[in-house]
């Protein structure tokens with residue numbers, strides 16, 4: 001079968017993450033035969049539900065959030081699911097979990113998935129250990145955010161480390177499970193064409209855009225305590241940066257890859273007080289429109305307080321101080337309520353060293369590699385060719401060498417990130433998960449940025465929902481004689 005048998009214990013099984021992501025992903029693994037027949041799912045939640053009712057609600061969530069739902073597959077999937085009511089914050093309740101395992105035990109190893117607020121990670125871990133629910137092989141899966149800063153992430157990591165070994169802790173950054181993000185590794189290290197061009201000799205600058213059209217989606221309180229820097233940059237965006245900038249690992253083993261990513265994080269130049277004014281732009285959306293529909297501003301969202309200095313948009317210029325990347329800026333922008341959902345990376349190559357064509361065409365774009373993470377996953381390499389025809393002489397024309405995954409792999413659906421991540425946890429492969437030192441180095445960089453950023457305590461620049469952030473983010477890149485890709 002596709003994966004070894006396990007008992008997957010989901011804390012927070014009736015919550016949002018489980019309904020929208022985890023059960024749909026597990027269902028898809030079941031549907032395509034990637035779960036071993038003996039694998040079971042134990043759903044844990046506070047609600048007092050019978051097993052039948054819990055299964056019914058899970059089935060309902062699947063109907064809402066799953067494509068390819070087939071009646072017989074759904075029935076056999078739900079048959080794997082058991083339900084146990086448990087108040088996670090009460091230590092004495094964990095004996096019932098232990099009893100469940102004893103009474104239903106079939107020798108499967110346990111995997112605990114904490115789909116709960118991070119404040120519960122510490123208590124759950126302690127109570128599991130006290131109730132003797134863990135052995136030396138037990139795995140645990142935790143979601144971001146791992147802390148709010150370096151100190152709190154260390155505290156959280158310490159709490160996990162008391163019970164679980166690092167090689168059994170799976171810290172999820174769901175961007176690492178996205179098909180195209182993994183493709184970065186294939187693109188860079190399976191194609192010598194790029195490998196030999198991937199440095200400051202050949203690349204002038206890189207853009208990373210992670211744009212969302214949604215607002216804070218009912219999570220105002222959480223988001224307001226985090227902001228776009230902590231919520232998106234510290235995790236997803238820095239992971240993308242690491243995969244783009246790291247040196248070739250000697251193999252695909254988890255630690256070889258993660259060792260290289262850590263080197264990038266260590267080499268990230270701190271944003272000193274002087275640099276912040278030219279390297280960082282913070283924004284917050286005001287009322288505007290999304291897909292033509294009027295939407296409220298950040299401060300008018302459900303549960304919003306009347307005022308807040310939290311940013312919903314960040315543009316920054318990151319630099320990596322090592323031989324490979326010296327002098328190559330990485331322009332990053334990410335925000336909520338931007339005109340569209342779009343994540344992409346643009347690698348801009350330097351111009352040819354000597355130009356021989358028509359001088360009035362010298363402005364034509366240099367080579368660019370465009371990596372579209374979502375939507376419309378694919379890649380395009382912008383090259384210059386000769387314009388066709390007798391009349392045009394040696395006129396140049398820019399055009400893409402295009403690879404759209406949906407067209408190239410027509411019969412394959414693109415799996416959701418959680419499908420791959422859950423499969424790798426079950427297989428016991430950590431290469432798509434974040435190691436403790438990665439999380440901590442990422443926080444160290446974010447912490448120094450915040451410590452040096454006097455203006456972070458003041459109100460961010462405003463931008464109307466449905467626009468590309470504050471105009472200052474355009475100025476940030478144009479001051480270097482460049483422009484964001486879509487503005488070009």
Ligand code: BG6
Pocket residue numbers: 174212231232
């Ligand atoms: C989450 C953030 O980690 O990623 C959210 O907390 C964000 O704020 C989400 O909306 C974006 O993920 P995706 O996969 O939709 O790009």
